[in-house]
Amino acid sequence: MAENQFSSRLLENAINEFAKLPGIGRKSALRLVLYMLRQSKEEVEDFGNAIITLRNDIKHCKRCHNICDTEICSICANPKRDETTICVVENIKDVLSIENTQQFNGLYHVLGGIISPMDGIGPSDLNIGSLVERISTEDIKEVILALSPTMEGDTTNFYIYKKLAAANCKANITTIARGIAIGDELEYADEITLGRSIINRTPYQETLK
Amino acid sequence: MAENQFSSRLLENAINEFAKLPGIGRKSALRLVLYMLRQSKEEVEDFGNAIITLRNDIKHCKRCHNICDTEICSICANPKRDETTICVVENIKDVLSIENTQQFNGLYHVLGGIISPMDGIGPSDLNIGSLVERISTEDIKEVILALSPTMEGDTTNFYIYKKLAAANCKANITTIARGIAIGDELEYADEITLGRSIINRTPYQETLK
Numbered sequence: 001m002a003e004n005q006f007s008s009r010l011l012e013n014a015i016n017e018f019a020k021l022p023g024i025g026r027k028s029a030l031r032l033v034l035y036m037l038r039q040s041k042e043e044v045e046d047f048g049n050a051i052i053t054l055r056n057d058i059k060h061c062k063r064c065h066n067i068c069d070t071e072i073c074s075i076c077a078n079p080k081r082d083e084t085t086i087c088v089v090e091n092i093k094d095v096l097s098i099e100n101t102q103q104f105n106g107l108y109h110v111l112g113g114i115i116s117p118m119d120g121i122g123p124s125d126l127n128i129g130s131l132v133e134r135i136s137t138e139d140i141k142e143v144i145l146a147l148s149p150t151m152e153g154d155t156t157n158f159y160i161y162k163k164l165a166a167a168n169c170k171a172n173i174t175t176i177a178r179g180i181a182i183g184d185e186l187e188y189a190d191e192i193t194l195g196r197s198i199i200n201r202t203p204y205q206e207t208l209k
Numbered sequence: 210m211a212e213n214q215f216s217s218r219l220l221e222n223a224i225n226e227f228a229k230l231p232g233i234g235r236k237s238a239l240r241l242v243l244y245m246l247r248q249s250k251e252e253v254e255d256f257g258n259a260i261i262t263l264r265n266d267i268k269h270c271k272r273c274h275n276i277c278d279t280e281i282c283s284i285c286a287n288p289k290r291d292e293t294t295i296c297v298v299e300n301i302k303d304v305l306s307i308e309n310t311q312q313f314n315g316l317y318h319v320l321g322g323i324i325s326p327m328d329g330i331g332p333s334d335l336n337i338g339s340l341v342e343r344i345s346t347e348d349i350k351e352v353i354l355a356l357s358p359t360m361e362g363d364t365t366n367f368y369i370y371k372k373l374a375a376a377n378c379k380a381n382i383t384t385i386a387r388g389i390a391i392g393d394e395l396e397y398a399d400e401i402t403l404g405r406s407i408i409n410r411t412p413y414q415e416t417l418k
Contacts, residue, residue: 006305007275007282014263017256022244023237034302035231036260037267037276044264047226048257051245054223055253058246066216067246073216093243096215 063134065110065127067092075099075107082106084141086171088131088160090114090148098146106144109134114147114156123159131160132167140171149178272343274319274336276301284308284316291315293350295380297340297369299323299357307355315353318343323356323365332368340369341376349380358387 006012011033018029036044060066061073064086068074075081075095085106089095095108111126134140145160147153161173179197180189189197215221220242227238245253269275270282273295277283284290284304294315298304304317320335343349354369356362370382388406389398398406 007270007277007284008267009278010259010263010267011276013259017259020256021241023240028232030302030305031232032230033260033263034300036264039264041264045261047229048261050219050222050226051242052254052257054219054242055245055248055250058217058219061216067220068216069218075216091243092216093239096239 060110064108065112065130066095066108080105084139085144086131086134086140086142087144087146089146090153094146106142111147111156114152115159116152126156128160128163132163132169135164135169135171136167140169142172142174143169145173145175147175269319273317274321274339275304275317289314293348294353295340295343295349295351296353296355298355299362303355315351320356320365323361324368325361335365337369337372341372341378344373344378344380345376349378351381351383352378354382354384356384 006015014033014036015026015029018024018032019026021029024032036047039047057069058067059069059071061068061076062071063076064073066073066075070077082105086109087098087104087106088109088111089098090111090113092110095110098104098108109127109131111128111131113121113126115121115123115126135143143164145157147156157175164171164173177200178193179200180186180193186194215224223242223245224235224238227233227241228235230238233241245256248256266278267276268278268280270277270285271280272285273282275282275284279286291314295318296307296313296315297318297320298307299320299322301319304319307313307317318336318340320337320340322330322335324330324332324335344352352373354366356365366384373380373382386409387402388409389395389402395403
C-alpha cells in the first residue's frame with residue numbers, strides 16, 4: 001500500500017505503529033486499527049495504557065530475574081516451591097512453558113538470553129554472575145540446565161558448567177532430556193537425536209509413571 | 210493458558226488487552242507483549258499514544274463521512290477530483306480499496322454500514338439522509354453504488370435507489386460490474402454470477418483498453 005493514500009495522518013500513524021509488530025503486515029495493521037476505531041474511547045485507552053504501563057512499571061525479580069510487579073517474583077516468594085532446585089532458562093517465555101507442564105516445583109534462574117557471538121551476546125550480557133552467587137549463598141542441591149539443544153544453547157550450558165565448577169559448586173548439574181519428541185515418527189528424526197535417544201535410553205517402567 | 214500462571218499482573222493485563230484484538234490469540238498476544246518489553250520506553254509510548262490519539266481525535270468528513278483529521282477529508286478537498294461523481298461505499302476500508310485501484314477520480318460517500326436486519330442495522334443508522342441531501346444540493350452527474358454484491362448490499366442499493374428516485378435525483382445511478390473475477394476459472398464460478406456475466410457481456414474491444 002502506498003504511504004500517502006490515507007486521508008488521515010492519525011490513521012496512518014496508528015497503522016505504522018501496528019505494522020512494526022512482528023508478524024503484522026500493513027493489511028493486518030489496517031484491520032486492527034479499524035477494529036480499534038469501533039471500540040469505545042475507554043476501551044482503547046485501557047489497551048494503550050496497559051501496554052505503556054507494562055513497559056514503564058515492570059520489574060525483574062532480584063533473585064531469579066523473572067519479570068514481576070514486586071521485588072521478588074511470585075514463584076520465588078512461594079513457600080511451597082522447592083528452593084534447593086534451580087532451573088536455568090533462556091527467557092521468561094521458557095518459564096511460562098515449563099510452568100505450563102506442571103512438572104517442576106523448584107525455582108528458576110532467567111539468563112536473559114544465550115551466548116551468541118553472531119548476535120554480539122557474550123557471557124557478560126547474561127545473568128550468569130548472579131547464578132554463580134546463588135549457588136554459593138543458597139543451599140542448592142540441583143541445577144537443571146534447560147536451554148534449547150542448539151549450538152548456542154550447548155555453548156551456554158558448557159560455559160555455565162565451567163563457571164559453576166570453578167566456584168566449587170556442590171549441586172548436581174543436569175540438563176533436560178534430549179530425544180524423540182512424543183508423537184514424532186522415528187523415520188523423520190535426525191540421526192544425532194536418534195543416536196542420542198538410544199544412548200540415553202530409559203528403563204521402560206519409567207515411561208509408565 | 211491458565212489465567213493465574215503469570216508472575217506479573219501487568220504482563221497478564223497487557224496480554225489480555227492484545228488477545229481482545231481480532232485474529233490474535235493468547236499465544237500471539239504473549240509474543241507481542243514480550244516484543245513490546247524489548248522495545249524502548251519511548252517506542253512503546255509512541256505505540257500506545259498513537260492508538261489512543263487516533264481514537265480520541267479522529268474526525269469524520271462533513272461531506273462524505275470518510276475519516277480524516279480535519280473538517281473535510283483530503284479527497285473531498287482535492288480540487289483535481291471530479292465533484293460530479295459520487296461513489297457510495299459501505300466503509301472507509303472500501304474507500305482505501307478503491308483508491309488503491311487508481312481507477313476512480315470522483316468523490317465518495319461512506320454509508321458507515323449496510324442495511325442488515327440480522328445485526329439490527331436499519332436505514333436510519335446509515336448516512337443515507339446526507340447522501341440524498343448531497344444529490345439535491347451538489348451538481349452530481351453520476352452515483353455509483355459500490356456495495357458488496359450480497360443480500361444486504363443489494364437491499365441497501367435498492368433502498369438508496371428508491372430514496373434518490375423519490376428525491377427527484379437527475380444523476381445516473383450505476384453499480385459496479387458483477388461478473389467473473391479476473392484469474393478465476395469458469396468451472397468454479399457460481400451459476401448466478403456466470404449467468405449475470407453473460408447477460409452483461411461487454412464489447413471485446415473494451416477489455417483491451
